[in-house]
Amino acid sequence: MNKIITCENIVKSFGEGDEKHNVLDGVSVEINEGEFVSVMGPSGSGKSTLMYTLSGMDHVDAGSVNFDGKDLSTLNENELADLRRIKMGFIFQQPTLLKNLNLLDNIILPLLNKNREKSPEIKERARTLMKRADITELEERNISQASGGQLQRVGICRALMNNPKIIFGDEPTGALNSKSSNEIMNLLLEIHRSGTTIMLVTHDIKVAAKTERVLFMIDGKIVGEHLAGAYDESRDDLKAREDRLIELLAEMKF
Amino acid sequence: MYYRTIRNDILKNKAISLTTIIFVAAAAMLVSLAAILVVNLTGAIDTLMTRAKTPHFMQMHSGEIDMPNLSAFVAENEYIDEFQVLEFLNIDGVQIDFQENSLADSVQDNGFSIQSEKFDYLLDLNGNIITVSDGELYVPLCYMQDGTTKVGDKVRVSGKNFVVAGFLRDSQMNSLLASSKRFLVSENDYKELKELGSVEYLIEFRLKDLSTLNAFGTAYTTAGLEANGPTITYPLFKTINALSDGMMIAVILLVSILVVAIAFLCIRFTLLAKIEDDYREIGVMKAIGLRVSDIKKIYLSKYAVIAVGGCVLGFLLSFVFRDKLLENIRLFMGESENNSIAFVFGMISVLFVFLTIIFYVNSVLNRFRKISPAEAIRFGVSQEKNTxxxxxxxxxxxxxxxxxxxxxxxxxxxxxxxxxxxxxxxxxxxxxxxxxxxxxxxxxxDFVSYMGIGQCDMRIDIQQTDNISGKTAEISQVLTNDSLISKFVVLTTKTFKVNMDDGSEESIKIELGDHSIFPVKYSAGRAPVTKDEIALSGMNAEALGKKVGDIIKLMIEGKEQALTVCGIYSDVTNGGKTAKAVFTDDSADTMWSIINSELVDKSLIEPTTKQYADRFDFAKVSGIDAYVIQTxxxxxxxxxxxxxxxxxxxxxxxxxxxxxxxxxxxxxxxxxxxxxxxxxxxxxxxxxxxxxxxxxxxxxxxxxxxxxxxxxxxxxxxxxxxxxxxxxxxxxxxxxxxxxxxxxxxxxxxxxxxxxxxxxxxxxxxxxxxxx
Structure with missing residues (x-):
């Protein structure tokens, strides 16, 4: 299977002098194309930082990150920006939408930046995605006129606009109630099944239980992984997958 | 707690805090400077005019003077405290030769006087009344300022030698905007010079009570006394003295208003940004029961620190610049007696800036009242409406x-x-x-035509001489035959009586001739064309209470004639009270004549002006450009x-x-x-x-x-x-x-x-x- 991300021995530290500490302390990991991976770990374990460094949003202090055959440390800021725009999609805990744009404009913004002449096609694609996310009627609304779950769907549509090779999600359901959370996860599963690689950072066992592979992080290191295999609703084994995760977490003294 | 919050806040936003302090300092400095200058200027003018005992009412007059008649008027008039007639000996600038410069090109009416005995004294630079010895000459300050001469220079006036003994402050004619300048010589020297120039009289009065000035003015006019020249009163002297420095103060004030506005805008912007940043905290503070006034204090105290810093800095800076700005006032007007008051006023004005800032910050902070704690805590940002x-x-x-x-x-x-x-x-x-x-x-x-001067190339003034009409005709004859002159016009000024609607009489000076050749700009109406039309200067229109279309009853050749006011124009010449008409009248005396002309070749203006000046030494010949530049x-x-x-x-x-x-x-x-x-x-x-x-x-x-x-x-x-x-x-x-x-x-x-x-x-x- 092709590897979309390979990172080796990456180190990332914050603070200076005595207060300096490694948030990532020699992490090596590989993500395969088409995989649905989640990263679990307590607060401050370095999950989000790992995601930011793998996506080129943050630089590493040591080690290397290779994305789709390119060493990220050799790319300048503009090349990194291009990479994010063309090959990646992001979903954050908060919907991270721009206040002064309506929801449709928020979705098309990243793609429109460089392809203004294709505006009608882009708009059409956004509408298709909105339909898929069941938010068609929200097109002209502002941020303040939609619920948290709806806004997160807008965020997912935005992340899908460029047909990315990978979607990074930093606690995408963290701010949602369990019903909304469930709906968002189902949407992500559907996206994954259509061939998109997804990497999520999460606290939530219910979320992690629906992913193929779970990485466990403590104190800046990957301390274990669990290969659960693809989740299939028809098998009705979600409870069992969750219980297995709880066991593993207990073993690792999370 | 306040101290730490403020310090951290200011240090965190160094650039922004510093910029705000700079603007506050600049505003405080300018406002304080303006206050100091106003107090000093008014003080210095008062001191100068008190020491010099400036006349309350002055009538300039050229021609014969009837002393017995004047004395009789003075004896009968109850308003008068003191009265004197001074002589002002007009000498053409060409005749005044300083060591290095001559006043040949001066457009000022340069004249010689002796020190007066009763009032209207000429003062030295220490503010003392000058006593002048034979052979000494005291020169108007403006010639020191423009570097024409210095103390100790030798001067030749119409062939007689003088030494510049010093410079004088003249409470009447100090300003460059006053068109005459007085030189001071001893009585003996004056007697020798008297033959070489033409005498103009300054008929001067000091009144017992300045508030009776208007009544006195009317009494003087009604008595039909000497009036062949402008009339100037105490308030006008004061205005002329204050004008040039006053304009500087006005500019400083204008700029300071602007800087204050910018300082306010800076404060407003940083404050709003800060409120936006702290939105959730403000909501929490309100939620836990802090009063709006308590929350305000936290923010207000930071700006109080910035405002105090800026104001103190600005006030100190005003000391650095104030001497430089006071230089001109000190030179022309002398030291003010209000120095300590100026300091106090400077302080008060800075305090005013400080309080305005605090008041302003306080009013911006009033929007705390509108913040809903629930909304602030939930959203963390104001739900600004996209307008x-x-x-x-x-x-x-x-x-x-x-x-x-x-x-x-x-x-x-x-x-x-x-x-x-x-x-x-x-x-x-x-x-x-x-x-x-x-x-x-x-x-x-074009601008001269806004000031009552037609736009021509060369202007010839014939005044303060005898047989004005004869001499005017002589020059006209030469101009007619001169191929260099493309066109010219003779304008003759005469005095006429106006019968007012209330039965009283006023006299006005009317410039007669063709006013269409070198027209001035009319603020209303147009130039007079027919014999029954008259145009008035703005000041005259106001004084006579007339507007375009009104009728003026004029005494022409002994008969009352009704003229229609056809236009109103601005004028700065001859005290601003003039009129223009085209009718002819041979009965009244000509007060002065002006010949405006245009040259075929503009490059010849200078030599032609000089040629005419040499040929007609009784006339004042000037190129309009030179006239404008000097004035x-x-x-x-x-x-x-x-x-x-x-x-x-x-x-x-x-x-x-x-x-x-x-x-x-x-x-x-x-x-x-x-x-x-x-x-x-x-x-x-x-x-x-x-x-x-x-x-x-x-x-x-x-x-x-x-x-x-x-x-x-x-x-x-x-x-x-x-x-x-x-x-x-x-x-x-x-x-x-x-x-x-x-x-x-x-x-x-x-x-x-x-x-x-x-x-x-x-x-x-x-x-x-x-x-x-």
Whole structure:
């Protein structure tokens, strides 16, 4: 299977002098194309930082990150920006939408930046995605006129606009109630099944239980992984997958 | 607690705090300087006029004087305290030869006097009454200032030798705007000189009570006493003395109002940004039961510290500059007795600036009342209503580049945020364009016609001589035969009696001749064409209570004739009270004549002027350009300098404000910037959004600023120009400068400032800012 991300021995530290500490302390990991991976770990374990460094949003202090055959440390800021725009999609805990744009404009913004002449096609694609996310009627609304779950769907549509090779999600359901959370996860599963690689950072066992592979992080290191295999609703084994995760977490003294 | 919060806050926003302090300091300094100057100027003028015992009423008169008649009037009049008649010996500038310079080109009426005995003293630079010895000459201050001569120089006046013993302050004629200048000589020397010039009389009165001045003026006119020359009163002397320094003070005040406005806008912007930042905390404070006044104190105390810092700094700085600015007042008017009061007034004005700032901050902080704790805690930001740009969808945009579009949309959506920058830029455009237009207007060749002077090349004045009509005819004859002269006109001024509607009589001077050849600008109506028409100067129209279309009853050749007022014009010549008509009258005496002429070849103005001056030594011949330069040159050049200084100041402020606002905006928008970066926008693209925001705001500001400059600015400039005596005028605009160069300069400046101000965009890390 092709590897979309390979990172080796990456180190990332914050603070200076005595207060300096490694948030990532020699992490090596590989993500395969088409995989649905989640990263679990307590607060401050370095999950989000790992995601930011793998996506080129943050630089590493040591080690290397290779994305789709390119060493990220050799790319300048503009090349990194291009990479994010063309090959990646992001979903954050908060919907991270721009206040002064309506929801449709928020979705098309990243793609429109460089392809203004294709505006009608882009708009059409956004509408298709909105339909898929069941938010068609929200097109002209502002941020303040939609619920948290709806806004997160807008965020997912935005992340899908460029047909990315990978979607990074930093606690995408963290701010949602369990019903909304469930709906968002189902949407992500559907996206994954259509061939998109997804990497999520999460606290939530219910979320992690629906992913193929779970990485466990403590104190800046990957301390274990669990290969659960693809989740299939028809098998009705979600409870069992969750219980297995709880066991593993207990073993690792999370 | 306050101390630590304030210190941390100020240190955290060093650049912004420093800029605010600088503007507050500049505002405090300027306001304090203006206060100090006003107090000193009025004090110095009062001291000068008290020591010199300036006359309350003065009638200049050329021609015979009937002393017994005058004395009889004085004996009977109850208002008069003291009375004297001084002689003013007019000597042509050509006859006054300083060691290095001559006054041949001077347009001032230079005359010689002896020290008076009762009042209207000429003072030395220490404010003492000068006692002059034979062979000594005291010279008007203006000739020291322009470097014409210095103490110890030898002077030849009509062949007689003098030594410059010192310079004199003349409470009447100090100002360059007063067209006569008095030199002081001893009585013996005066007797020798008297044969060489023509005597003009200064009939002077001091009254027991200055409030009776108007009644006295009427009594003097009604008595039909000597009146062949301008009448000047105590308030007018005071105004003339105050005018040039007063204008400087007015400019300082104007600039200080502007700087105060900018300081306020800075404070408002930083304060609103801070409230926005602290929105949730403010909500929490309200939720746990703190009163609005308590929350306000935390913010107010920081600005109190900044305001105190700025005000103290500004007050100290005002000491550095005040001596330089007081130099001119001290030289012309002497030391003021109000020095300590000036200090107090300076302090009070700085205190006023301080209190205004605190009051203003307090009123901005009133929006705390509107913050709902529930909303603030839930959303963490104010739910600002997007007031504009709603119909402005990115999805419908085909025309503009996405980043330019986003920039403009942001401005339209957050109008309130950009209002501050916009207001500052409008003010800056205003202060660039108005002084430039003013300078262009007063330095244009056309401008003299706003001041009652026809636009010609050469002007010949025939006055203070005998047989004026004969001499005028002689010159006319020469002009007619001179092929260098393309056209000329003779204007003769005579005095006529006007029968007022209330039965009283007034006398007015009317300039007779063809007024269509070298026309002046009329603020209403037009030049007189027929014999039953008359045009009045603005001051005369006001004094007589007439407007265009009214009838004036004039005594011509002993008969009352009704003339229609056909026009009103501005005039600064001859005390501003003049009139123009075309009828002829041989009965009245000619007071003076003027011959205006135009030359075929403009390059020959100077030699021709000199040739006529040499040939007719009884007349004053001047090129109009030289006349304007000598009378208004200093003012024109200082307005020119001021206008260029205004441009420089405006551009510096534009840079400062734009950098400051951009830095604040980037800090405020760091979340949106991080989001855009996460989705593949490059720093360059994001910066171009900010550039399009500032350029968009600037372009609108330029349009509004230019419109304001040409409307409101014309009114402001009109006030300045009317101080020269011109009542109505139109801006002479240099379109290339005003509509191309200045806007371009502003755009370039703002562009550079925006690029500098948005450098931080590159440093914003997605990972640190994406989480709210």
């Amino acid at each position: 504009g740009g709603k119909r402005f969808y990115l999805s419908n945009n085909r025309l503009l580049n996405t980043n330019i579009f986003l920039g403009i949309k942001d401005v339209l959506g957050r109008k309130k945020l950009y209002a501050t920058t916009f207001a500052v830029l409008v003010i800056l455009v205003f202060i660039i364009i108005v002084p430039q237009n003013l300078y262009n207007t007063i330095s244009s060749k 208004y040159g200093a003012t024109i050049s200082s307005i020119g300098k001021a206008s260029y200084a205004a441009i420089a100041v405006a551009l510096v402020i534009a840079i400062l404000i734009t950098v400051l606002f951009m830095k604040l905006l980037v800090a405020k928008d760091r979340y949106s910037i991080a989001v855009m970066k996460a989705f593949g926008f490059t720093s360059y693209e994001i910066k171009s959004q900010y550039v399009s925001r500032s350029v968009f705001v600037l372009l609108v500001a330029i349009i509004l600023g230019t419109i304001l400059a040409n409307t409101l600015g014309a009114v402001v400039a009109g006030a300045v120009i009317s101080s020269f005596g011109a009542s109505s005028f139109e801006f002479v605009i240099n379109p290339f400068l005003s509509y191309v160069i200045f806007p371009l300069m502003m755009v370039i400046t703002v562009l550079i400032a925006t690029i500098i101000g948005t450098l931080d965009v590159e440093r914003i890390k997605i990972s640190e800012n994406i989480k709210e």
